[in-house]
Amino acid sequence: METTAQAGAGQALVLIAEDDDEIALILAAYFSRGGFRTLRAQDGRQALALHLSARPDLVLLDVQMPGLDGWMVLSELRRRGGTPVIMVTAMDQDVDKLTGLRIGADDYVVKPFNPAEVVARAQAVLRRTLAQAPAGMAAVIRVDDLVIDPGKHEVALAHAPGTLLNLTLTEFKLLAYLARSPRQVFSRTDLLAHCLPEGDTLERTVDSHVSKLRRKLEEAGIDDVPRGIRGVGYKFGGKA
Known part of the structure; x- marks a missing residue:
């Protein structure tokens, strides 16, 4: 497990589920620069374990991961609750986008991507999620x-x-x-x-x-x- 950015209680925590070390480091750096804290999971099973223990505010989930692929992880995350999920994949196929949205992804990013755009997408998803949350629901x-x-x-x-x-x-x-x-x-x-x-x-x-x-x-x-x-x-x- 890798942790980036020492942060106060108010910063959102993003779980980056990505098996490619270089991509994960780049994303972590951009999210840290954007005021987020990050955790990194290297495979699907670790992603599910960290989701339980750390309770991230958002999951950035690669589709092609060892252990459990992104679709299986997404299905389990949706069974557990409504943590916002952005799917990341190299497959630019409409059927993959539809699969992700059908299972319950909140957004979809295709590799290669601009890391700054991924951070902006995450900010938008979190704003939308907060606006849709029932009145009185408190954040972790x-x-x-x-x-x-x-x-x-x-x-x-x-x-x-x-x-x-x-x-x-x-x-x-x-x-x-x-x-x-x-x-x-x-x-x-x-x-x-x-x-x-x-x-x-x-x-x-x-x-x-x-x-x-x-x-x-x-x-x-x-x-x-x-x-x-x-x-x-x-x-x-x-x-x-």
Whole structure:
């Protein structure tokens, strides 16, 4: 697995599923220049594994890959959900385009291509996907080694595929709320109003929930999250 660009939580993550090293490096460089983070899969099976563990915002999927070809990967991705997919192939055939669109591809790029155009296509697909998303659907939050999915109420470790943290609803709300603005400090009153159940009115209750959340994160290898700010409240902490 190759990772490019150190990024903040707000940058979209693109999974580049491409077995050609030179093409993959060029695409990664252009996406990084465009403000994206990237992961690279060298075959179809690795692409599916990284899709589960990293939960990318978009998949750039080559049709002709070892292991599982792009059509098989696309079919499985559509079975899992609606992650935007752009198919990449050397075959400039209408039937291939129709196959990709029928299975559920969001766009189609033919080799040889202009990498800048591929980035522009990805930006357009993400804008379109966001505009079509149901009201209230929140984007996945990635900060430090945590992958926080508000839609599924799941917290995973980016380095450990399939590992989910066992958090209570209140702990999940606290973590997601802090992670959306990892450098901002929030007062206990703010956290009480936005993250705790109705009926909880004592600020010291926040401390109790934060303490339990911190302990669970430490057990998972995540230190100093959340971080207490003396006399003020809490921020996400960690490396953010």
